[in-house]
Amino acid sequence: MDSISKEKKLEEIVVVNLSGRFLKNLGSLPNCSALKVCILPGNYITKFDALINCPNLIKLDLHGNHITNLPNEYFWFELKSLQVLYLHDNIIGEMRNVRYLFSCPNLLVLTLFDTPVSLVSQYRHHIVNGIWSLKALDNFVIADEEIIEDCWNRKKFKALSPYFRLHVPVPPQTSTWQIELKNIQNLLSTINRILAHHSAVLILQRWSRGFLTRRKLRxxxxxxxxxxxxxxxxxxxxxxxxxxxxxxxxxxxxxxxxxxxxxxxxxxxxxxxxxxxxxxxxxxxxxxxxxxxxxxxxxxxxxxxxxxxxxxxxVFQPRTFREPVFDPNTDRPRLL
Incomplete structure (x- = not known):
């Protein structure tokens, strides 16, 4: 809400921050059809399938809960505006559940550290190559060598190096739409700035575009x-x-x-x-x-x-069908 003391209807609420309230279920949150930012860390929530009624979600923070299974791919496909998703410090243990996230079309930031699934072999490789829109996973921005096969980079461009380190912000106690929107913009700006300076592919593309533009306008x-x-x-x-x-x-x-x-x-x-x-x-x-x-x-x-x-x-062109002819020398058919 813009003001804590101002009352609003459920259909008008845009931001909800209920961190550390010992919640076991979502209650009336699915009725908030205009919800864009949902912050529910530090609770006892096990299921959140009812949030499918909130298709305008941009940020969803559910870290520190008791989540074991994620909703199916239809749930994530409906959240076309979702860009930031925090699921770390939960009990998600099967990669099968994580594959449901592959259908989320515009997801940019995802956290799954401190979960059993993060200990699976090649866990980061599967998620990075499954969610094509993803730019940051856990505490690191995705590097070029993680999405390009047989790509070897030096220390400055190497994956999981300190240059790609990303700190997950701590959610505030009280949130307004202006504050949350600014936090999301700052997070995405930080990711883009890291990629602009430490992604060799983006650097080469930027130089090429600049060279071609200057050549046209010289x-x-x-x-x-x-x-x-x-x-x-x-x-x-x-x-x-x-x-x-x-x-x-x-x-x-x-x-x-x-x-x-x-x-x-x-x-x-x-x-x-x-x-x-x-x-x-x-x-x-x-x-x-x-x-x-x-x-x-x-x-x-x-x-x-x-x-x-x-x-x-x-529109309709005449088609000519070629019949196979058997060669007696090879016993293999060939086309005329």
Whole structure:
């Protein structure tokens, strides 16, 4: 709640913090349909299947309880917004229960240390390669060599090194939505910062993208002079996501290719006194939506788009079936 003294209905509660209250069951928590943060550590809870009625959960903290079995895969599939899950210090002992978590689509942080299942051989390998969206498991951020086969890295990029250490925050006694949202954002920012500095794959990708972008825009600063554009017009073009390259062509930010005659989407009328933009068609591709020069989705007529009008003559093509012919020399069939 935003205020402890302010009463709210169950359907309006967003954050619940009931840590160390000796709870044996969830009580009326399943009626909190708008619940986003649920903090229930240090209790005697054994089952929490009823939380399937709270599909908006972002963070679920159930560490320090008496949980032995996890809900089935349908439960985790319904929690599409769940990003942080704390299950450490429980009695989960079978890897079969942990495999149910593989169906959770957007899980980023998971803790299972101090449980019997964490002592299973190759436990970390199975979970890391089973939950593709996972970025941190237990007290360590996932390194490259844990998800890339036969990947060997030096000390700075090695898995389970001190560089990948992640401290699980202690839940506060009282929580509000603003405090919990800030804690989640800080946790995810810390994980992303660790990966940005100690993931060799991300570092190479960042360098490659920077090199390709600089190569495309290396002559953009002088192109406007050769095209007769003023500095104000060139700045307006760059602000709208259009860059004039050295060869006179135009490159739209967010598009995968240069602007040419085949991609006849935007027509630019450039004058020394004014700069205006005119939309030719209401047709655009998915890679060009980010340029910001296209109409709203409501103005787009899907039935007028050529991509949604296939040529019916090409839908069913005649098929030719090849019959096998036996070769007497080898006694093996071959196709004509």
């Amino acid at each position: 002559a953009a600063s002088n192109a406007h002079q050769r095209e007769g554009l003023s500095a104000e017009m060139n700045a307006e073009l760059c602000k709208r996501g259009i860059h004039v390259l050295a060869d006179g062509s135009m490159w739209i930010s967010g598009s995968s290719s240069k602007q040419d005659d085949r991609c006849n989407v935007v027509q630019l009328e450039i004058d020394k006194s004014k700069l205006s933009f005119e939309l030719i068609e209401d047709r655009y591709e998915a890679s060009e939506i980010t340029s910001g020069l296209y109409p709203r989705i409501s103005q787009w007529k899907m039935e007028d788009t050529p991509n949604f009008q296939p040529n019916k003559s090409d």
